[in-house]
Amino acid sequence: MTKPADDQAPIMTERHYQAMSTLALSVVILIQIQQQATFLAGVALFVNVLIALVGAMAIFYRSSLSPLVVLIAIAAPQIAETFDFHNLQFRGDRRSMQLLDVGEVVWCAAVLVYFIGQYRLQTLWFGILPDDARVTTPPGEDPGPPKVRSARSLRPTELAALVFAVPAVVFFAQIAVMVLKHPWTFVDLEDARWKQLFVVAWTLLVVMFLAAHVFSHWRRLQMDRGSALLTLQDTLWDETGGEQRDINRWIVWKKLTNQQRTKP
């Protein structure tokens, strides 16, 4: 039994996340309808209704639809907007980007909040940890409920933390896109889009590589004696495995031969 952090704290349930996701989805749809004025009105309406349907189904009907379907639904009209139907080619976005544009900031924040809410609902409904492949259910038997996050583990602080986290993430994303739009000269590529992609890929790889190595080193510093011995043993085995293997195989062969001889 988990000890409640504070008996006076309001009880947090999945309905809070449902309400949060619904609100975020509504904001997303409203802003999209507003922003897609240049796009074909009928198609825009259809796409947004589709997003609303998919999103609502995922929120209220415990559908196992991935939130990524909503991302695809959001991405599709954005990609379609860049397509020139007369010349049948992509012409790019003609809108200019402004730092901290209110509409875009709210739109990004709403999409992010929707994803956060939807993924957290999924942990309550479909499980938070991967299944253990060793646990097998005999055929014909009920596999039992999935190992989901228990309702009593929900805390109001989870929602409160989003008040600071979401604006910070959106702000950093705006900065990142502004930096990306900067005409970089250190990459010698003709097409500016490929140049941007190159910068993004390298930034992601370098950041993740460095962070992973810092954490890996930190982990090694915290190793217990057994793990440290295992590391040393593994290094030795890696370097001299062939020789050790040959020697031990001959030893075992001799032992088995002697056993065969002494057997009555």
Place this chain on the structure above:
Amino acid sequence: MPASRFSTSPKLPYNGGMLTSRGYWFFFVAAFFLALAILLGSTPLALICTTLLVWFLSQWFLFQLRLRLAAGRMTLNRVLRTAGGEATSVWSGQKVEVAVTLSSDGWLALPYVVVTDWLAPLARLRDGTTCVDGPLSSESPIEIAYTIECPGAGWLRFEGIKLQFADLQGFFTDTTFLHDLCEYRVLPPIVSKAPHVAFVKRENVLPLVGTHRHARPGGASELLDLRDYIPGDPPKMIAWKVSARRDRLITKELESEVPIRCTLFVDTSNSVRVGPVGETALCRLVDIAAGVAQANANERDLTGLCLFDESGIIDYVKPGRGAKHVLKLIGKLTDVANLIPQSPRATVFELVPVAFGLAQDVYPDWLSEDVNAFPFWLPWWAPQPSWTIPPGAPRYFWRFSPAYHREYRQRKQVSAVLSVRYGLGPGGLARLLEDDEMCVAYMQRFLAEHQVAYPFSFYDGQGNYLFRSPTKPKMLADALLKAVLHGKDNELFVLCIDALENIDHLAPLERAVCVAKARHHQVMVVCPWPVGIDPPGVKPSKNIAEMDNQLILQRLCTAQFHTAYREVRRAFRRIGVPVFCAGAGDSVSQILQRMRRLRIQERGVR
């Protein structure tokens, strides 16, 4: 046969990876759409995808940071409570409440932790759950409370708790094990009803030494009999009034105060260790022996104990009395009650999945790729040659078989863990990888130390009993003769020995029993009975036509056991020794009742 608590499924086992499939999909879809947005020039989409990726990376960074800051700052507190309060030892069959508290003094809270207590193999969960989830911080520790019951005597071994960390979206996860070894002694059940009936001197609060009617002349104060005077009898023993009435000298004979001695010979060999922990035939023998010791202590009789197995006498305690002595006996019985069988015929093929499953649960950090890597090409490059595999062991004939690859990987990782755990030195890993016999021996030791029972069969494919031990009766015979040599009058020897399928080798034991009886001792044999096999006399319920193959096999195995039991009984009946089955039907009190009857018969009390 009893199943292990670890699955031996051919599926790839769960390994606590950092990124879950949900996280992979999210990252790759978001990155894909970002790339698409950049290439197609869609700024709003790029903004959305960048927002999602920044959030994803920040979650990963925070998750890692929290893990590293929390490592080494968690403490575990375990308390066992019974009706009498906090306990350091418990009785078998007693309900015990286990309370585990996990606290952390880290300054950054962990948002979601699944805490699973490693249930001691001897314990059976009766109420509550061993798995609890929630956030963990310095202000809010996680508490687990559940109730257990132990079916038999032994040691409750709590290894620690398994910790699974995750972020709130389920993108990242990590598994570790917090070791906190706690062991509690589980004592055999108390014999509530005293099977011995004290039929003299009821008014005494503390029974006198040797309160049984003892049909032997001795130096006690109770009159046993009157007989004619024999020249040489002390004059003070002449019953003058009776002599005057009968007109001849009559001598008084008084009862003897020599106490009854009982020596228990308990078989702890591999054959009686087979079965689920706490429900083996050995546990039953321990219960019986402890019951007899307690009942004898109530009567202030002397009880001795001899523990033996295939290799020889493990321990011998000469007959004694008193609470301290009984506690000593119970302590020795408790120590052997949870022994795990070890078979020289076990193979790497059978043991590796079980040992690997145990290592995954208890030593997940020692199986991670950082410290215990496995080159995937190794089974293809350097497979184990057939000339280093012991004859009769199963082998793979195709080095590219996925099953062989899996076994090789598991064996390498388990060998590395064993080499470090048992301090085998720098070459230990390579030696365990190549030497099947050594690897089997260490894996059995590893499983036995963690009280993990794994499936065993009693008979091989040709119907041979795998636990036949020709030397065991000889060793018991030597121990019995030694006890007879040092024994006093009126001693009772209880031989708890698995003599099934050993009929051809019982001759030395029969001779030793004859010697004991010739010295006026009494001997009885208690035959341990495996769990899951119907005891003799129980009629099978189902018609053989209605049974599936497994049930038919079990029926055949039961029939084989019954035949072996009949042969043992016949062999001992020839020399006048009763044989009892320690199956479910014979409780401790029943066996003690038979012992009492034996004693009465011996003393000629009518």
